[in-house]
Amino acid sequence: xxxxxxxxxxxxxxxxxxxxxxxxxxxxxxxxxxxxxxxxxxxxxxxxxxxxxxxxxxxxxxxxxxxxxxxxxxxxxxxxxxxxxxxxxxxxxxxxxxxxxxxxxxxxxxxxxxxxxxxxxxxxxxxxxxxxx
Numbered sequence: 236x237x238x239x240x241x242x243x244x245x246x247x248x249x250x251x252x253x254x255x256x257x258x259x260x261x262x263x264x265x266x267x268x269x270x271x272x273x274x275x276x277x278x279x280x281x282x283x284x285x286x287x288x289x290x291x292x293x294x295x296x297x298x299x300x301x302x303x304x305x306x307x308x309x310x311x312x313x314x315x316x317x318x319x320x321x322x323x324x325x326x327x328x329x330x331x332x333x334x335x336x337x338x339x340x341x342x343x344x345x346x347x348x349x350x351x352x353x354x355x356x357x358x359x360x361x362x363x364x365x366x367x368x
Contacts, residue, residue: 299321300321304327
């Protein structure tokens with residue numbers, strides 16, 4: 236939407252507006268084609284997968300405990316341990332989620348991927364070989 240009318244904000248604002256317009260058109264086309272489920276919220280693109288995970292190093296103890304509770308790693312009223320222990324636990328679980336995600340991207344069901352990874356000690360190559368047998 237570049238026009239021949241002079242802009243009071245200058246060419247930089249025109250370029251930014253053109254870029255936003257092109258991005259919006261591209262997002263609409265992706266949603267319409269079924270490649271993308273929905274356009275990202277204003278302010279930037281959302282990372283793929285579940286909700287954006289915060290860096291463990293930036294999380295307060297209460298946030299670490301909340302994530303552990305939501306993952307079923309702790310029970311209500313159970314002593315959560317230290318921040319370092321919580322971070323270590325969540326680091327392992329997030330790594331496991333990533334391994335499951337890799338196998339899901341390759342076309343395997345998440346439940347089968349988890350079972351194969353557990354049976355092989357969370358080795359991606361061994362789990363893949365097990366799934367392909």
